[in-house]
Amino acid sequence: MNRRKFLSCFTTVTAAVTLPSLRGAAASSAHLFADTDMLGVLHDSARCIGCRKCEAACQKVNADVLPSPDKLKSPEPSFYYRSVMDKKRHTDFQRFTVVNRYKIEDRLPVYRKFQCNHCIEPACASACFVKALRKTPEGPVIYSPDLCVGCRYCMIACPFYVPAYDYDNTWNPLIYKCTMCAPRLAKGLLPGCVESCPKEALTFGRRKELLQIARQRIVDNQGIYVDHIYGEYEVGGTCWLYLSPVPHKNLGQPEVGKTAPTDLTADILGTAGLAAGILTALLGATCLVSSRRNKKYPAGHDAGDDRGDEQ
Amino acid sequence: MNSECKNNNTLLDCIKNNPVTAIILLVGLGLTVARFTSGIGGVTNLDNKNPWGFWMTFDLLCGIAIAAGGFAVTAAYYVFGQKHFGVFVRSTLTTAFLGYFFEVIALVYEVGQPWRLPYPIFWSQGTSSVLFLIGLCVFAYLMISFTELLPAVLEWLGKKDARKKAIRLVTPLAVIGAVIGIIHQSSLGALYVITPSKVHPLWYTTLMPLNFLVSSLFAGLSMVVVEGLLSHKFLHAYMDGQHIKTANRAVFGCGKAACFFMFAYLAMKVVQMADTSQHLSSGYGALFLAELAGGVALPALMLLTGIARKRTGLIQAGAIVAVLGVVLNRFNVSLVAFNYNLPAAERYFPSWMEIALSVFLFTLMVAAYRFICSRMPVLKTHKEYGEGVV
Missing domain, CATH: 1.20.5 (Single alpha-helices involved in coiled-coils or other helix-helix interfaces)
Structure with a gap:
């Protein structure tokens, strides 16, 4: 040598x-906030009447990012028309939240609000290779549009199909998703949707306390709720929690398991x-x-098998 | 691609001689304009539930898998001292370099804001992401494979001193290149580990990184054989006697190595099936078994027979099937098995424009390969440097 x-x-x-x-x-670095004192929202499908006031409020408080309702690309009738709910809708680059109606057997329709669940260990943020999406210690998963490369791996990673992309934007396509109104929270205001709910179907608070409230509601209203708080354990826990009078999977909640996907990649x-x-x-x-071996048996040993570099 | 344009020919003659290539290039250029004027949405069928489509699967997953021959052959030659692979070292390195280079070009089409592609490496590192690791690997391997090819470039340019210096780098880079290649191949499988609820259980396993690595090794080695076959047919003029004489033994070497990895892969898959065998009776099960039987077991047997009976043709045929098998596997994982639980109306099917753009980039890559082979000592030894690759 x-x-x-x-x-x-x-x-x-x-x-x-x-x-x-x-x-x-x-x-x-995947486990940033193991112990959670995070903020969250509880949605109660037994209280929700599907008025869509939360949708309208969301559009209003996010006016700097989202278009006003009359300028939506696929315009809907005003928020007071309920026929919109005849089909299942999904969030997109013009809507951070939608409420869907689920008709289950012969009971009255049940409504469920859909938006980013702000996972405790968000797959989207861990999948982002430029940290454009990140989890704040307070709870919201927020987005920095000026970092985003547009690889869309967050959309692949999200188990709830939340992040949306404006594919038709040529020069500044970005990811769009609910921010839990992080800018409003910083000012001490409630998220737009929570503030606008007339039926207290949305409750804002610390996740820990929301879980207690949810459990209490299940106990106090025997027979009304299924005994499952969706989001308590799903993908390692989410900041948005859901109570429902019917099994959550009937409200389009996917069965995603209890393991945080971020653990798998970590x-x-x-x-x-x-x-x-x-x-x-x-x-x-x-x-x-092997280079010593080749020196030991130089020229001629197996000659002609290579490009002649042993000569 | 079929006949070379002589320098004195006009552009019109080139088009006349290669009508298919001309059409592909014209359509590709038109679609490139469309992509950068009407956005990704203008040329693809991607949507919010299917954010990655044909480009990701074909250009990146398949392209990089079959470029694995680059680091595998280089490592066999420089690291393991398997000198009979020497004949393929420069040609596979060229392919690997071009494969990675065109992956980056494909990314310019694929991501929304391609001018920010350097961000993950230079500006804001998302170290918890598998994609970050992949970005690092692509960046590193691009530079490594280029440096490993430098001697050929310098021989072409006639810079003797510089070539002498460049050649010293080649062996250590072969080691690092192999490590990065292995990490990169497995990371591509790791991309989908984060989506346990979206990929069909027959394909989903936390061992996907290993599956991708081993399958890329036999795909890459098979591709070396296929490429040798195609080069013999179309680029014979750029080969020298030494290359033609020794290629046959190298084909056997690659075949043997590929065969070994195929049986390893089959064994791994069979063990993994223990958990998921209840899904085998579905339509997905049939596809899964077809992929494994037709895409891996069949070519493995073809290679085995070809090696035992010393029939080059059978090895080459087996290699073609193996490459197609791995392409099928990548399509299955990233498009067929992905989002398996969505209703049919929400599933993705590529637009013709996505496919045409991939064909366009592939054609450019072949043209670049041909350009390099016709000028640089890739398929032959430079007459002034008899000592060959090292």
């Missing part, structure tokens, strides 16, 4: 040692760093061994 070989070997091993520690740091990223280190060391060592 001459000096140059030694140096290249040394550099390789150094890289092998530093790389995994880098990745390890990356993986551990493990992999950690392993990737370790694997990179071990591989570099192993391949580097193999390289040295």
